[in-house]
Amino acid sequence: MIFRLLRLILIAIVAVAAQPSPGAMAQAIGQGSTQLIADQTKAIQDLTAKTDGLEKKLSAPDQDDAGLVDIRLQLEDISRAALNSALAFRSRLNDINARIAVLGPPPAQGQPPEPAIVANERAALTAEKAEINAVVASAQNLSIRISGLVDRIATLRSQLFRSVLTKRYELSDALSPQAFSDAHDQFTGLYKAVASWLTFALKFKFQAMLAATLMALALAAVLLIGGRRLFGRIFEADPSVEEPSYLSRLSVAFWSTLLPTVALGAFLASTVFFFNYYNVLRGDIGEFLNALLSVVAVAFCVNRLTNAALEPRLPNWRLIPVATGPARWLVRLATAMAVVLGFNYFLSVVNEKMGSPLSLTIARSFVATVIVGVILILMGVLKPFRAKDGSWRPWPAWLRFIAIGLGVSTIAAALLGYIGLALFVSIQVVVTGTTLITAYIGFLSARAIGEEGGFADTSVGRWLSANSSYEDTALDQLGLVVSIAINLMIVLVFLPLILLMWGFQPGDIETWAFKLATGVTIGSVTISVLGILTGIVVFAIGYFLTRWFQGWLDGSVMARGKVDTGVRNSIRLAVGYAGVALAALVGISAAGIDLSNLPLVAGALSLGIGFGLQNVVSNFVSGLILLAERPFKVGDWIVA
Structure with missing residues (x-):
């Protein structure tokens, strides 16, 4: 027994001795952070060099509208890359701030000095944080500079469009006999080019x-x-x-x-x-x-x-x-x-x-x-x-x-x-x-x-009515879905065409679509169409999985176990409520909505319940109690 105890103590001493010291761990982390700083600094320098080259292109006198749009798209890519470089330090900055908080403030004047190892670690963390802040500041400055260049491109495009529409030409040279001679030479050259290629x-x-x-x-x-x-x-x-x-x-x-x-x-x-x-x-x-x-x-x-x-x-x-x-x-x-x-x-x-x-x-x-x-x-x-x-x-x-x-x-x-x-x-x-x-x-x-009865009058509606079990109500609902789908298709197809006809470039539409998909900021709220669609899809998947699990649990598990009909009904409904609630939470999270705001929503809901929803909530809770306690159940007769 004594030998076993001594062996355990020896193993513990060896394990403690083998663990790296906090200073060694901090040194290893610091080396990784130094490499990250060097990599991101080099990346931002490369992005700055690309921005300088694009800014020189803006000064070229022969820039057309398509070229300006291409430069803007490249600048926006550079801006996103600079933002990613700044975000690469988020985790390390959080670690540094947490470690500095653990070390506490330095001793005030007149207080006993802190240990040298603590002072050295605080100084190293502070210096590292300053280097990271310098890299982040350079990325932010580059992003601000790119924003100014994008505004300049918008001004240049507007001036170019106005100059095309308001430029006045002299018609005397255009309507002179020389124009007919030039047209003849033009058609002759076109004929020769096509004939040579065709041959x-x-x-x-x-x-x-x-x-x-x-x-x-x-x-x-x-x-x-x-x-x-x-x-x-x-x-x-x-x-x-x-x-x-x-x-x-x-x-x-x-x-x-x-x-x-x-x-x-x-x-x-x-x-x-x-x-x-x-x-x-x-x-x-x-x-x-x-x-x-x-x-x-x-x-x-x-x-x-x-x-x-x-x-x-x-x-x-x-x-x-x-x-x-x-x-x-x-x-x-x-x-x-x-x-x-x-x-x-x-x-x-x-x-x-x-x-x-x-x-x-x-x-x-x-x-x-x-x-x-x-x-x-x-x-x-x-x-x-x-x-x-x-x-x-x-x-x-x-x-x-x-x-x-x-x-x-x-x-x-x-x-x-x-x-x-x-x-x-x-x-x-x-x-x-x-x-x-x-x-x-x-x-x-x-x-x-x-409209009501409209889809049933179409050839597709008549075919569905003759070859399926759809009733008039179902056909009307399907017609509403088809109507919404046609409207969306028209907007997605014809809106870009109209924008292209009015002088916008494909790059403009690409930029707007990217912003609409990734998020549009209105005040302090960011609305993302892609996030909302993702949340709806996730909720729909969770909803159908819940319905499938309800059917499987009721028909395959509880039915074989000869569970009472009332118990089966209660369990099935409870699983349905829980599954829909879980699917809603996951869908909200997938849509990018911050769940930390749910206490505010719960507070507002409590206020609404206190003022006008007492009966609704009371009936819902009463239904849950009936499901749990089952004072009467499916199959009972109630005579009033």
């Missing part, structure tokens, strides 16, 4: 070109044939229906514009992709082809939209009750306007790639804007409605004045030399107008589907 492609890349074309055509065939089989009843008007409902007309107009346009866009994009994949295109021809296919897509979308809304062949399916003749003219005028602007865009790409003189660019834009202005005036003065007495009536006054006013202002701006302003207005009338009209039709369709 080379047919001679050396014929098999690759044929394979790329066939693959693109195969994809187009799959989209068209499959789309017609799956969605034929949705985006094709049925001539046999004499009086289609408003919802049917809206759905056909919206989907007959959106689906074929998306299919054509996928076909054109796949064509360019396969041509690039097989190295069929060279640099200049690739840019020409991209511009030409963009023109085709825009003109097709405008034509589909006007045909869907006006439906010259089927008067019963028209959204706007205009006569057949004016409907055909409106489709032609709108398509012509899109073709003119698209052709102007294609020529602008050609002029930029081939180094055309400025006079030719001005002449091209002048002719295009004047044609668009004339088309707008013709559309405004058109009389599309026919009264019962056979007389023709014009558009409503507000719509007529807007169309004529836009046409006259576009022509006036072009004649005064403000070509940039005239071209901007023309493009917005066609592209933004088409986008807004399509989105508006989609919103109207979603609203009609969400």
Whole structure:
């Protein structure tokens, strides 16, 4: 017994002797902190050097809007990296502050001096904290500097946009005979470039070109044939229906514009992709082809939209009750306007790639804007409605004045030399107008589907009603969900398109989406869409897991154990309450909401219970007591 006790004492002494001293541990931690400081200092120096290079680029006189957006995105990445460098010291600073608090304040004057080991440790911790604060301060200064550069970029972009719209050009040189000679030389150069590439492609890349074309055509065939089989009843008007409902007309107009346009866009994009994949295109021809296919897509979308809304062949399916003749003219005028602007865009790409003189660019834009202005005036003065007495009536006054006013202002701006302003207005009338009209039709369709009984009248609703057990109430609820989904899809698809048309760059949309997903700060509250969606998904998973566990516990465990029906009901409900409460807490935490604020919520809830919720809480607690004590249970008869 004595030998065993001595052995235990010896083992304890050896273990204590083998443990590192606090000074040695502090030295090891200090060495790790020194390496961290050195690494983050080097990282911030590299970030500062990158910022210096980007700031020099801002001073370049030839910066365009896309280049400025790219610089801003790089600066924002640098700012986030600097913030991460500062956050890398959070854990070490907490340890230092905690250790300093343990050591306590240094002895006051006149007090006995503290041990040297304590004084040395406090001095080392203080010095280390000062070094860390210096690195954090440099990261914060870099972030402040980047914020100033981002504001400067916003100012430069605003000035660039205003200069494009307000710059005045002299039309005398643009409309001189020299402009016609320059245009002839331009088309001659374009013809030679395309002919030389086509000769080379047919001679050396014929098999690759044929394979790329066939693959693109195969994809187009799959989209068209499959789309017609799956969605034929949705985006094709049925001539046999004499009086289609408003919802049917809206759905056909919206989907007959959106689906074929998306299919054509996928076909054109796949064509360019396969041509690039097989190295069929060279640099200049690739840019020409991209511009030409963009023109085709825009003109097709405008034509589909006007045909869907006006439906010259089927008067019963028209959204706007205009006569057949004016409907055909409106489709032609709108398509012509899109073709003119698209052709102007294609020529602008050609002029930029081939180094055309400025006079030719001005002449091209002048002719295009004047044609668009004339088309707008013709559309405004058109009389599309026919009264019962056979007389023709014009558009409503507000719509007529807007169309004529836009046409006259576009022509006036072009004649005064403000070509940039005239071209901007023309493009917005066609592209933004088409986008807004399509989105508006989609919103109207979603609203009609969400109304009571609206979804049941659709082809999908009728199919579900005939092939499933859905009742009218369930179909209405499903229609509401479909309506919300369509609205969200329209916002997510059309809002970025409108922003791009109004001069914003993809980098702007990317930045806004990142901020919206990671968190928008309003006062002291940070709202994160991604966090909220994560919390909802986590709560939904917890809710369904709770329901599954309830069913498994009731049907597989308690049923086999011959547990009383009342006990089973009480346990099942108690598990349900506990599971939903736990899922709610986990969902709130996943959403990024600070659970430390729950005492405030509980206090507010207690105040509400004290004033107006006594009966609700009393009934709920009484139900819990009945579940626990079971004075009467499932199967008992109560006679009143």
